[in-house]
Amino acid sequence: MDGDGVEAGTTAAWIERHQQMYERATRHPFTVSIRDGTIDLSTFKRWLSQDYLFVREFIAFVASVLLKCCKQESSDMEIILGGVASLSDELSWFKNEAAKWGIDLASVSQLKSNTEYHRFLRSFTEPEVIYAVAVTTFWIIETVYQDSFGFCIEEGNKTPPELLGTCQRWGSAEFKQYCQSLQRIADRSLANAPADAVKSAEEAFVRVLELEIGFWEMSSSQS
Numbered sequence: 001m002d003g004d005g006v007e008a009g010t011t012a013a014w015i016e017r018h019q020q021m022y023e024r025a026t027r028h029p030f031t032v033s034i035r036d037g038t039i040d041l042s043t044f045k046r047w048l049s050q051d052y053l054f055v056r057e058f059i060a061f062v063a064s065v066l067l068k069c070c071k072q073e074s075s076d077m078e079i080i081l082g083g084v085a086s087l088s089d090e091l092s093w094f095k096n097e098a099a100k101w102g103i104d105l106a107s108v109s110q111l112k113s114n115t116e117y118h119r120f121l122r123s124f125t126e127p128e129v130i131y132a133v134a135v136t137t138f139w140i141i142e143t144v145y146q147d148s149f150g151f152c153i154e155e156g157n158k159t160p161p162e163l164l165g166t167c168q169r170w171g172s173a174e175f176k177q178y179c180q181s182l183q184r185i186a187d188r189s190l191a192n193a194p195a196d197a198v199k200s201a202e203e204a205f206v207r208v209l210e211l212e213i214g215f216w217e218m219s220s221s222q223s
């Protein structure tokens with residue numbers, strides 16, 4: 001166990017191996033500007049609108065991870081099911097938050113990097129994609145947000161008060177624990193997976209980092 005209570009495993013080694021890209025995803029100028037208090041609010045609103053569309057697709061992805069989990073073993077079921085359940089809350093949160101910022105979610109059109117991310121998520125719902133690969137992908141997607149928004153509420157932040165709720169959503173101790181549970185599940189699944197699956201999972205890990213960077217860039221610049 002390291003200081004965070006997570007056993008050192010495959011996923012921790014990948015974070016080290018791909019450190020530069022991990023940093024680019026989790027210390028992106030977009031989230032750093034939230035922490036600095038320099039964020040432009042129209043940028044924030046663009047992110048919020050696009051992330052609402054992302055989460056709608058993410059729900060189908062997480063449901064597919066749950067299905068794979070149920071088909072092979074059940075000890076992880078409750079954690080993944082908890083993830084599905086909390087996404088119900090999350091959708092309501094997005095709707096509330098959008099109303100607060102005067103955003104009409106029905107009229108948001110999806111930007112290119114978001115569409116690209118959707119396509120990636122959809123590829124995991126195929127039955128051929130094994131559980132270890134899917135659950136590892138799930139873990140890193142959640143972890144990028146946990147690490148990014150956690151940084152915005154760490155000591156020394158100048159996060160504007162109206163953005164603290166957003167940062168708490170993914171930066172809370174509770175969400176961190178949830179990510180650590182997913183990490184343990186990913187490491188255990190990878191330890192029992194065939195070598196080609198471990199390779200696919202590492203590729204998916206890197207791809208998520210690229211897609212997350214693209215998502216922050218899109219939110220910053222409408223590309």
Ligand SMILES: Cc1ncc(CO)c(N)n1
Nearest residue numbers: 051054055141142145215
């Ligand atoms: C783009 C993106 N990545 C990760 C998460 C975490 O749920 C999210 N809401 N949106």
